[in-house]
Amino acid sequence: MALEHAILVSLLEKPGSGYELARRFERSIGYFWTATHQQIYRVLKRMESDGLLAVRALPQQSRPDKKEYSVVGPGRAALSQWLHEPIEPESIRHELAVKIRGAAFDDPSVLIREVERHRQVHSDRLAHYLAGELRDFTGPTALTPLDAGQELQHVVLRGGIAFERMTIAWLDDVLETLRRLGTPHPDS
Amino acid sequence: MALEHAILVSLLEKPGSGYELARRFERSIGYFWTATHQQIYRVLKRMESDGLLAVRALPQQSRPDKKEYSVVGPGRAALSQWLHEPIEPESIRHELAVKIRGAAFDDPSVLIREVERHRQVHSDRLAHYLAGELRDFTGPTALTPLDAGQELQHVVLRGGIAFERMTIAWLDDVLETLRRLGTPHPDS
DNA sequence: CTTGGCTATGCAACGAGTTGCATAGCAGGA
DNA sequence: TCCTGCTATGCAACTCGTTGCATAGCCAAG
CATH class of the missing domain: 1.10.287 (Helix Hairpins)
Structure with a gap:
């Protein structure tokens, strides 16, 4: 479930498309939480249908539309709620x-x-x-x-x-x- | 797939039952690879049917039989093969x-x-x-x-x-x- | 005497994550 | 010219891992 929250944090820091998120997950956020574009697209879709995110389609020439996601009220609330819940200290998996x-x-x-x-x-x-x-x-x-x-x-x-x-x-x-x-x- | 190999290592160090393995995974092996008894039982069953492990049923009074697993030839070979394959350096997931x-x-x-x-x-x-x-x-x-x-x-x-x-x-x-x-x- | 915890195994359902593949046009190098 | 790689999104199938539950008798504490 943490991928959802990592996405919320990343989109709050800056809205963006699934593709852009995937690249952020290869850089900063991904230093401590990895995700492939597959997971990201799937979770974005679910989060949008759950009302946590809003989409804005940006048309581009000769490319599929870029879907820019941003966090809306319930998404912010969900993040806030998660921040108040305790999580299990994790062990290494080496x-x-x-x-x-x-x-x-x-x-x-x-x-x-x-x-x-x-x-x-x-x-x-x-x-x-x-x-x-x-x-x-x-x-x-x-x-x-x-x-x-x-x-x-x-x-x-x-x-x-x-x-x-x-x-x-x-x-x-x-x-x-x-x-x-x-x-x-x-x-x- | 690494659970399979962790089990092979643990059983080579000392044969034991699924239950015993689960407790080892709470101690030494589990310091760097966690697993619940569910996963362990499931994987043990698969590994046995794949011919990597041998079972020996130890009858016990007033308890279900203890199934003691040990590594047999193909299991040792599978571990050896895995040790020769490169693995991806893992990232933290924090x-x-x-x-x-x-x-x-x-x-x-x-x-x-x-x-x-x-x-x-x-x-x-x-x-x-x-x-x-x-x-x-x-x-x-x-x-x-x-x-x-x-x-x-x-x-x-x-x-x-x-x-x-x-x-x-x-x-x-x-x-x-x-x-x-x-x-x-x-x-x- | 009843509750909870330990040994010992297991099923079923679900959610998380991976891998392979597909589309589709554009840009750059061999 | 062909091949690779980039942007941009997505489906399908699979494995891995978690959670809840079930059986079943024993033992110790309250």
Whole structure:
């Protein structure tokens, strides 16, 4: 159900089409909640028929109409209500961790390349987040002072940065452990 | 599909019934991959009919038979094959982050209690992980030296510990930000 | 003595999320 | 010229995961 609320937040920040939302979900919002265009279109349709959103068809030349969605009263109320409800603290769901434990029953060296690849992805993501932070929040071109919405966006981004840094450090720990296990114990 | 592989790893570490697996998923394995008993029973049944697992019915007095599952050849092969396949590095899916950005459109103070509650949960989890680490890996009663499987379990647990520490620090950052926004800006 | 919790398994229905495919014209590179 | 990729939307089929419920006897607490 959180996709609905993520969409409400995103559309409150700025109205847009399903396609635009899908691209936002590849960027800022999607740093902590992913969604494909399929899900988004389906949920948008449902939310509109539930009266949470309003559509405005923008005709375009030689393309299907762009449907711009925006939040209306009941949508805002639904978001507000959700914000007042407690949610379950979530646990990590880390497939790689399953693989690491599984490596005990297979050649650990095949995992090393996989872990290195993941490390690279997280390292790239970190660089991407840091560039975004510099551009929007801490760099010379950033607006000062920031308004409340921007402060909140920044603290969420700091969470993403902290997550990637932690993950990279852990993957280094994993690599060291795998390499240690790969070499026949040197002290016996 | 990762549940299947998590079950294979867990059953290779030690055979057991669906019920026992469900409880392991509340403990060690479940620190990074959650599953309810429903999913587990369903998947066990499918895996058995696919020939990945063998069942042995252990009769018990005044209780339904316990079905002890163990991994057989094709199951081991399936795990091994999966370990050689690359997986997508996963992103976080953090509902709380959606709420935090949503707080820009509502009273931020209602979020403070929620964030404090989450902080408490993560703090409890950290204590739980640290107790497990002391018991199984770093304490005086731990076996030394550890075998490869235990080393890998330990490095995964260290990942859980790092995750909880990072999360707690971030939630403190969030709380500070929310409180700062709650007080009317003191310098103007 | 009754209520709730534990072991142990399972069905049914639903909602969330993924994957493959389809349309359709335009722009840019090999 | 053909192929790829972008904008923009959508259907269909599937798997994954959650929730509610059911059985059934045992044990401990109130």
